[in-house]
Amino acid sequence: MSAVDMNMPILIVDDYKTMLRIIRNLLKQLGFDNVDEATDGSMALQKLRDKSYSLVISDWNMEPMSGLQLLKEVRSDGQLSGLPFVMITAESKTENVVAAKQAGVTNYIVKPFNAATLKTKLSAVIGNF
Amino acid sequence: MTALAQQNDLQARLAEFGRRHPKIDPKDLVDVVEAIMTSADGDLSSVNLKLYAEIEQLAVYIQRAREEIACLRPDEITAEHIPVAGEELEAVVGATEQATNTIMESVETIEGLTSQMPQEVSEQVVDAVTQVYEACGFQDITGQRIKKVVSTLTQIEEKVHALLGAFGQDGQIEAAKARAAKTEKPKTDDPPSDADLLNGPQMTDNAISQDDIDALLASFD
Numbered sequence: 001m002s003a004v005d006m007n008m009p010i011l012i013v014d015d016y017k018t019m020l021r022i023i024r025n026l027l028k029q030l031g032f033d034n035v036d037e038a039t040d041g042s043m044a045l046q047k048l049r050d051k052s053y054s055l056v057i058s059d060w061n062m063e064p065m066s067g068l069q070l071l072k073e074v075r076s077d078g079q080l081s082g083l084p085f086v087m088i089t090a091e092s093k094t095e096n097v098v099a100a101k102q103a104g105v106t107n108y109i110v111k112p113f114n115a116a117t118l119k120t121k122l123s124a125v126i127g128n129f
Numbered sequence: 130m131t132a133l134a135q136q137n138d139l140q141a142r143l144a145e146f147g148r149r150h151p152k153i154d155p156k157d158l159v160d161v162v163e164a165i166m167t168s169a170d171g172d173l174s175s176v177n178l179k180l181y182a183e184i185e186q187l188a189v190y191i192q193r194a195r196e197e198i199a200c201l202r203p204d205e206i207t208a209e210h211i212p213v214a215g216e217e218l219e220a221v222v223g224a225t226e227q228a229t230n231t232i233m234e235s236v237e238t239i240e241g242l243t244s245q246m247p248q249e250v251s252e253q254v255v256d257a258v259t260q261v262y263e264a265c266g267f268q269d270i271t272g273q274r275i276k277k278v279v280s281t282l283t284q285i286e287e288k289v290h291a292l293l294g295a296f297g298q299d300g301q302i303e304a305a306k307a308r309a310a311k312t313e314k315p316k317t318d319d320p321p322s323d324a325d326l327l328n329g330p331q332m333t334d335n336a337i338s339q340d341d342i343d344a345l346l347a348s349f350d
Contacts, residue, residue, distance in 0.1 A: 016269040018229045025237065025262050029255065061273065090273055112266040115259045 004129040006031045008054035013037075013044040013070065014088075015062040019111075023057060023088065026115050030122070031129065041065025045073050048080055055126060060089035060096065068103060075104040084125045088113065195296055203289050211286045216332060218275050218282075229268040236261045 010032055012023050020037045027035055036053075038044035042065040044058065056074065060067035067087055074080045087100050090111040097108055107121045123129065146153075240258045243251040331337075337345075 014269070016272060018226060018233070018265060019269040021230075021233055022262050022265055022269075025233070025240075026259070029259060029262075090270055112263065112270055114263045 004127050005054070006129065007034050008032070008126070009034045009036065009051065010055045010057065011036050011038060011044060011047055011053045013039070013041065013056065013058035013062070013067065015039050015059065019059065023118075026118055029115065030119055041067060041070035041073070044070055048074065048083070049077075053083065055084045055086070055122075057086045057088055060087055060091045060100075068099060071100065071103045071105055086121065086125060088118075198292070198296060203293050206289050207286050207293070211282050211289075215279055215282055218279055220330075220332060222272050222275055225268045225271060229265050232261065233265055 010027065012020055012027075012035060014020050014023070014037075017039070020039075024035050024037070027033075036047060036051075038047055040062045041058075044056070045065070047053075048056070056070075058067040058070055065073075067089060071085055071087070074083055074085060084106045085104070086107045086109065087105050088109045088111060089096070092110040100108055106125050109117060109121050236258050239254065243254050243258075246254060
């Protein structure tokens with residue numbers, strides 16, 4: 001088991017400031033403190049190109065660029081294509097999950113979620129911590 | 130149009146048809162039309178009568194629908210009800226967001242104090258704090274649902290607007306008349322009833338403050 005770098009830079013993306021705050025707090029409880037925020041896909045993409053992140057956690061339903069579009073941009077970008085990408089979203093129809101999987105999502109968490117689910121899914125993505 | 134003029138018009142059209150479609154003989158066309166007319170001739174007058182009757186019924190039906198729509202006061206739906214409902218929902222989103230932030234701020238403070246608590250207490254407090262964070266997700270979820278409702282309202286507004294357009298100015302005038310007839314209540318000095326006074330929370334723009342209320346109450350003394 002490779003040790004997880006608890007100081008890894010993480011980008012969280014959501015258009016609801018309260019949700020950003022919730023995710024940030026839960027990540028802090030899990031021991032991750034190095035967290036940046038973006039409020040839509042295009043802002044996130046800009047940040048991802050400006051700085052190297054180890055993980056993206058993104059909502060889907062955002063304007064002007066949605067989480068799925070962001071995922072597709074990330075996967076088609078040579079520099080970013082391997083980045084772990086977790087979708088945390090209220091969009092939970094089967095077609096959403098299928099589309100996200102086809103676009104290359106690493107994991108998918110449906111809102112509302114709890115801290116235990118967040119920990120389990122993140123462990124599946126970056127290893128146990 | 131007189132019978133002669135009709136005939137001239139028909140001949141001109143046939144000539145034009147012949148120019149455009151040189152391969153078809155206009156005489157053949159005349160034969161076809163004549164055949165149709167002959168076969169329909171016997172029925173024509175009774176068909177006409179039935180048609181007139183149906184058109185008349187349709188006119189009555191449209192008139193009644195128009196009156197009913199006017200009574201529904203669709204102009205009020207687009208001018209008042211829907212915008213007010215939209216504002217109320219926006220106020221809900223705003224109020225829950227504000228409250229959520231306040232709750233989170235307080236809980237963050239509590240979480241910050243856990244380092245000063247005995248180990249056992251601290252663990253329990255952190256668990257409770259985590260549950261509060263999780264529950265605060267309601268703001269995001271309800272916000273998204275309300276957004277959907279607002280967009281549905283906007284669609285209804287557009288449809289009602291189109292309906293008003295389809296019935297023209299008359300529909301709106303009738304609606305205004307109906308409203309005028311309805312709102313003409315006899316004036317009395319009776320105070321408003323309990324039900325009249327129930328309006329729920331006011332929008333911040335036009336709400337009166339606690340200071341205003343205190344001043345108002347003091348003015349009775």
